[in-house]
Amino acid sequence: MKDYPIEIFNEGSLKFEEGTILQIADFVRSSINTDFEVFIGWLNIIILKTDEHTLLNVRHLGHDYPTDILTFEYDEEVVMNGEIYINEEVMVENALEFGVEVDNELVRLIVHGVLHLAGLDDHTVEEKNFMTRNEEKYLKLIGTKGFM
Numbered sequence: 170m171k172d173y174p175i176e177i178f179n180e181g182s183l184k185f186e187e188g189t190i191l192q193i194a195d196f197v198r199s200s201i202n203t204d205f206e207v208f209i210g211w212l213n214i215i216i217l218k219t220d221e222h223t224l225l226n227v228r229h230l231g232h233d234y235p236t237d238i239l240t241f242e243y244d245e246e247v248v249m250n251g252e253i254y255i256n257e258e259v260m261v262e263n264a265l266e267f268g269v270e271v272d273n274e275l276v277r278l279i280v281h282g283v284l285h286l287a288g289l290d291d292h293t294v295e296e297k298n299f300m301t302r303n304e305e306k307y308l309k310l311i312g313t314k315g316f317m
Contacts, residue, residue: 173209173212173248173250174211174212175194175195175198175211175212175213175214176211176212176213176214177190177191177194177213177214177215177216178213178214178215178216179216180215180216180217180218180221181216181217181218181257182257183216183257183261183271183275185271185272185275186272189316190214190272190275190276190279192316193276193279193311193316194212194214194279194283196314196316197279197280197307197311198212198283200307200310201283201284201286201287201307202287205287205288207249207286207287207288208247208248208249209248209249209250209251209283209286209287210245210249210250211250211251212250212251212252212253212286213251213253214252214253214255214279214282215252215253215254215255216255216257216260216275217254217255217256217257218256218257218258219256219257219258219259222235222236222239222254222255222256222257222259223235223236223256225239225254235256235258235259236256236259237255237256237259237260237263237278238253238254238255238256238278238281238282239253240253240254240282240285240286241254242285249286249287251282251283251285251286253278253279253282253283255275255279255282260274260275260278261274273308276308276311276316277304277308280304280307280311281300281304284300284303284307289303
């Protein structure tokens with residue numbers, strides 16, 4: 170079977186243990202692939218400063234405001250590849266607001282992005298609730314595996 174890498178591109182100033190985050194992302198991708206009967210292949214996680222992230226939001230979605238995450242799909246027959254763009258400043262603000270470590274918020278955003286690649290949306294109240302329940306499920310699973 171073809172190897173599908175996960176890579177992190179940190180364009181911001183955030184410091185984190187890249188090896189651990191890669192292991193967690195691989196575990197999350199594998200778990201979501203199984204649970205949702207999808208096949209997410211290669212995955213790029215890109216951490217950007219607010220200005221660059223907002224430019225992507227304007228360019229691709231027409232939204233002229235900062236957001237925490239943007240997820241882009243690259244469909245390759247039966248494989249769904251993807252890029253998860255994380256806004257460093259919004260991620261740090263979210264961590265402060267929710268009273269969690271920045272690393273924990275980074276992991277939550279990765280889970281959120283992979284769930285988007287699996288087909289989940291968060292536009293309606295029902296979709297947001299379903300997304301949140303799944304985020305919590307995988308974050309708990311990550312904790313039980315001793316990653317965090």
